[in-house]
Amino acid sequence: MLKYIFICFTVIFYFSIFKIYAQQFNTSLIRGDFQSEIQYYFDDSIIGTPDIKEKALMNAYLNIIYSNGHFNAGFRFETYQGPLSGYDTRYKGSGIPYRFLTYTCSFMELTVGNFYEQFGSGMLLRTYEDRNLGIDNSIDGVRIKTVPFKGITLKGLWGTQRFFWNHGTGIIRAIDGEFSLNEVFSKFNESKIKILAGASFVSKYQEDIDPVYILPENVAAMGGRLKLTYNKLSLSGEYAYKYNDPSVENGFIYKPGQALLINTTYSRKGLGIILATKRTDNMSFRSDRNALGNVLNINYLPSLSKEQTYSFASMYPIATQANGEAGIQGQIFYNIKKKSKIGGKYGANVTLAYDRTNSIKIHKLPDSTFMGYESGFFDIGKDVYFEATTVEISKKFSSTFSSIFSFVNIIYNQEVLLGHTGEPDIYAKVAVADLTWRIDDKNTVKCELQHLSTKQDKGNWASALVEYSIAPKWFFSAGDQFNYGNKLKDKKIHYYSAGVGFIYDASRFMLTYGRNREGRICTGGVCRNIPAYSGFGLSIISSF
Amino acid sequence: MHSKKYAIFPFLLLIPFFLFAQQDKMNVSGNQALPDVEIRNLDGVAFNTHNISNNGAPVIICFWATYCKPCIKELSIISDLYDDWRQETGVKIVAISIDDSKTIANVLPFVNGKGWEYEFYTDVNGDFKRAMNVNVIPHTFILNSKSEIVWQHLSFAEGDELKYIEIVRILLKDKMNPK
Numbered sequence: 001m002l003k004y005i006f007i008c009f010t011v012i013f014y015f016s017i018f019k020i021y022a023q024q025f026n027t028s029l030i031r032g033d034f035q036s037e038i039q040y041y042f043d044d045s046i047i048g049t050p051d052i053k054e055k056a057l058m059n060a061y062l063n064i065i066y067s068n069g070h071f072n073a074g075f076r077f078e079t080y081q082g083p084l085s086g087y088d089t090r091y092k093g094s095g096i097p098y099r100f101l102t103y104t105c106s107f108m109e110l111t112v113g114n115f116y117e118q119f120g121s122g123m124l125l126r127t128y129e130d131r132n133l134g135i136d137n138s139i140d141g142v143r144i145k146t147v148p149f150k151g152i153t154l155k156g157l158w159g160t161q162r163f164f165w166n167h168g169t170g171i172i173r174a175i176d177g178e179f180s181l182n183e184v185f186s187k188f189n190e191s192k193i194k195i196l197a198g199a200s201f202v203s204k205y206q207e208d209i210d211p212v213y214i215l216p217e218n219v220a221a222m223g224g225r226l227k228l229t230y231n232k233l234s235l236s237g238e239y240a241y242k243y244n245d246p247s248v249e250n251g252f253i254y255k256p257g258q259a260l261l262i263n264t265t266y267s268r269k270g271l272g273i274i275l276a277t278k279r280t281d282n283m284s285f286r287s288d289r290n291a292l293g294n295v296l297n298i299n300y301l302p303s304l305s306k307e308q309t310y311s312f313a314s315m316y317p318i319a320t321q322a323n324g325e326a327g328i329q330g331q332i333f334y335n336i337k338k339k340s341k342i343g344g345k346y347g348a349n350v351t352l353a354y355d356r357t358n359s360i361k362i363h364k365l366p367d368s369t370f371m372g373y374e375s376g377f378f379d380i381g382k383d384v385y386f387e388a389t390t391v392e393i394s395k396k397f398s399s400t401f402s403s404i405f406s407f408v409n410i411i412y413n414q415e416v417l418l419g420h421t422g423e424p425d426i427y428a429k430v431a432v433a434d435l436t437w438r439i440d441d442k443n444t445v446k447c448e449l450q451h452l453s454t455k456q457d458k459g460n461w462a463s464a465l466v467e468y469s470i471a472p473k474w475f476f477s478a479g480d481q482f483n484y485g486n487k488l489k490d491k492k493i494h495y496y497s498a499g500v501g502f503i504y505d506a507s508r509f510m511l512t513y514g515r516n517r518e519g520r521i522c523t524g525g526v527c528r529n530i531p532a533y534s535g536f537g538l539s540i541i542s543s544f
Numbered sequence: 545m546h547s548k549k550y551a552i553f554p555f556l557l558l559i560p561f562f563l564f565a566q567q568d569k570m571n572v573s574g575n576q577a578l579p580d581v582e583i584r585n586l587d588g589v590a591f592n593t594h595n596i597s598n599n600g601a602p603v604i605i606c607f608w609a610t611y612c613k614p615c616i617k618e619l620s621i622i623s624d625l626y627d628d629w630r631q632e633t634g635v636k637i638v639a640i641s642i643d644d645s646k647t648i649a650n651v652l653p654f655v656n657g658k659g660w661e662y663e664f665y666t667d668v669n670g671d672f673k674r675a676m677n678v679n680v681i682p683h684t685f686i687l688n689s690k691s692e693i694v695w696q697h698l699s700f701a702e703g704d705e706l707k708y709i710e711i712v713r714i715l716l717k718d719k720m721n722p723k
Contacts, residue, residue: 029576033677053643063677067579072675104580121645128644128670153590161604196588227588234648263649272653302646307611331650333657349620349658436702444702448566471703505685506696524646543677543696 003451028068033543036060037129039084044534047493050085056086061131075099086530087134087291090164097162098129098138109145117157118202119176120225122191122300123240123253123259123283127161132521135294138162139172151183160319161287161296168296170287172205174250179474201485204287204298215253219245219287221257223298236260238284238297246370247289250282250323257282259301272333277326278304281360281375284322295525303525303542304329306353308389308408311481312430312452312461316412318357318386319526326358326380346396353390359383365540384425387411404434414457428454442471455484460485475501482515507542564659576693579675583665586652593672597654600719601634602712606662607678610654611641615682617699620686625662625705635660637714641680642673673675684708688715 038057041052058081065074079094098316100113115140118126141159148154148361155176160167181195182188188195201222208215223240241253242257245342250257259280266273274371285299302319304327331353361375389409412426432500433449449508465479481495497514518532562721581593595601606622608615616718622629629635639662648668658700667673675691686695686708695711697704 031576031675031677033679035679063674064674065677072579103656116669116674117669118645121648125694126645183589194587194589195708229587232654265649267653267656269656270659272657274650274653300645302644304662307647309613310609333651333654335657335659349705351657441706443702469701469703471701472697472707475699475701500701503697506698508698510679524644541679541698543679543683543698 007393012392024468028066030064030066031544032062033542034060034062035542036538036540037084037414039529039533040536041085041533042535043156044532046490047495047517047532047534049533050531052085053314054082057082059084059087059131070104071226072104073302083134085533086528088295091268093136093165095165099138099164107146107148111143112141114140115157115338117134117143117145117155119155119174119202119301120223120238121261121302122200123238123261124200124202124221124223124285124299125172127173127298128299130523130526133294133523133526135526136162137295137297139165141172146320149184153178157322161298163288163296168233169289170204170296171206172202172287172298174200176200194227195226198225199223200287202298203408205283206287206289213246214288215246216244219243222470232266232268234265235263237532242283242285243339245285245289248292249284249286251372252370253282255282255374256370257285258364259283270335271338272331274329276304276329276333278302279307279320279360279377280320282323282372294528301525303327304357305355305386305388305525306331307524308390308449310432310448311432312404312436312463313390313408313410313432314452314522315430315519316410316426316428317519317520317522317527318525319357319417319522319527321357321385321416324360324362324375325385326360327355327396329353329355338525345399348396349394351390351392353388356387359385359386374422383413383416384411385416402436402438402514404432406430406432406434424456426454426456428452428457444469444471446468448479458483458486458491460482473503475503483517484505504543508539510539510540511535552580561567571577571706578687578691578693580680581672581675581697583667586655586664586666593594593675594640596687598634598636598689598691600689601636602715603636603638603691603710605638605640605685606642607642607673607676607681607683609681610643610650611643611649612681614700616658617702618682618705619656619660619662621702622705624707625709626680629709629712631633633709633712633716635709641666642668642670642678644668666673671685686715
């Protein structure tokens with residue numbers, strides 16, 4: 001591992017010298033960023049840590065981007081020695097899995113190499129990198145974007161996806177067009193109604209070498225989207241359809257897939273309302289029909305749930321069920337004015353949110369049809385996968401004291417979402433008090449108290465976290481999460497932690513120590529399991 | 545053998561500190577133009593980041609998301625001071641949301657619900673975020689009168705906003721009394 005740390009720092013050193021010289025001549029620009037997460041693991045039989053033979057593991061990433069006139073070029077060096085606990089072990093190794101060259105002129109942008117792209121909401125195509133989740137499904141190939149007329153954008157791409165240190169076997173070909181009516185036609189420029197429309201077509205090719213099934217080697221998917229905005233009201237919808245795409249994930253059925261997402265928002269100063277609904281049916285779309293987990297996804301199916309930020313509120317996160325789910329979501333953001341009766345001198349913010357995801361109603365078909373099941377487009381199943389009701393109030397009491405109070409009520413179907421067969425649904429209530437006391441211009445103390453109550457799973461939890469910051473450079477934290485309600489006496493465990501961080505402009509160094517509970521982190525319905533671990537952590541992040 | 549080989553390692557670890565120490569000196573004249581990347585306004589209309597400017601006054605760019613607690617704290621605290629800052633320095637806040645397609649629809653109702661009055665854009669594909677080498681949010685940049693990056697900062701703690709306005713004042717002073 002030392003060898004790779006040595007390489008990273010050497011690269012930064014020479015990069016910095018090169019950067020200084022390049023910029024002196026003012027002909028080009030080099031930017032970069034570096035991130036390293038190092039963890040030293042202790043054996044901790046109380047929380048049941050896995051045996052890590054290396055004792056210390058590291059993930060590190062170095063990005064360099066060079067710009068000169070119409071050209072941009074860059075690469076990312078990654079090293080996993082080995083991957084941190086909880087990351088896919090297939091990442092083990094070092095290399096440059098991401099490099100690109102882009103040429104941009106007034107009417108076109110051409111990229112060769114790796115790139116990230118998203119059409120509409122991503123239900124047909126989205127490639128992205130999320131280091132927390134260990135996801136990088138970038139496409140390696142060619143992409144062209146062009147704006148033939150103001151308000152019309154066309155994109156085309158062709159390539160294969162990253163699969164750890166290799167590429168997936170499938171080839172992706174895709175086009176997307178977007179049309180902004182108000183920009184295309186000058187007479188609509190000042191119109192109160194704004195219309196944005198788009199359409200996409202995505203095709204993948206993968207050779208059929210299956211000895212039993214005749215599998216479609218070319219699978220097409222298409223979709224359309226429309227966004228209408230009138231004054232403070234906005235309505236957007238997207239529909240996606242995928243032809244038969246037998247895969248490991250859907251049990252090799254030949255049923256087509258489809259998905260619909262509708263968002264309605266109303267907002268004016270001080271008030272925001274959002275209502276959303278979605279339905280997905282057999283819409284997993286990967287460039288390899290045999291892939292499972294967070295790899296080789298061509299599309300992205302967002303979950304409809306409020307993104308919870310407190311640790312107990314996110315203890316039971318929803319994971320999108322690509323094979324089928326239907327959801328609704330409503331959120332209200334309200335700002336109580338300053339100097340009003342309820343708001344007091346400083347006003348307050350209130351957030352109310354409700355979201356629920358159910359199964360879709362299906363009627364199974366005989367195996368001989370190879371279609372799996374049929375499901376009416378508006379047929380919602382009875383099984384609740386996830387439900388959450390959130391109330392959050394932010395209130396400043398004085399110039400030095402502010403607070404956030406949050407309450408979340410969760411229903412969590414662990415049988416479906418975690419695969420815990422036969423286990424009952426989890427009913428959990430989470431209460432949070434987040435208190436901040438600003439001692440003076442630079443010194444601030446923050447205290448976060450949380451409680452989770454449930455009769456299922458591991459029972460009740462309580463936690464306290466204290467953070468002290470000295471702006472703009474230092475912060476210190478100490479906390480404990482206590483599973484005091486666990487039915488097993490030896491599992492009533494304290495998960496203590498402490499940390500110190502130093503920030504130097506665009507660089508952050510953080511040292512942590514403590515226990516971390518086993519769990520699952522999710523972003524947008526995509527999740528990664530984390531085993532329990534205990535020990536020291538060092539995090540370095542820098543942009544230069 | 546190995547221990548000798550790596551004896552130099554502690555010194556190598558110090559290299560970034562020296563490099564970053566160079567960075568702490570704010571480069572008032574700036575030398576980093578904004579990258580040329582397409583983002584969108586809250587109506588969904590395309591906007592090129594090269595056009596971020598403020599009629600010759602400084603700009604503060606904040607990368608944030610609706611699910612990021614310290615980002616919300618940063619923008620809320622600045623919101624209370626923004627009218628005074630605008631009057632004194634003319635500084636403009638440009639807030640770039642990196643919400644992905646799961647939460648992108650929340651951005652407009654969310655900022656209206658908060659009553660924030662910044663210039664908002666969305667970077668749903670992360671193109672601007674990558675071009676600006678943003679790894680974690682909040683990540684804040686300050687631009688001089690020529691829209692060149694002169695300073696950047698990771699994370700947010702209460703009190704950081706005073707550093708932001710201190711830098712903006714230095715930029716204005718430098719603009720009025722060029723060397």
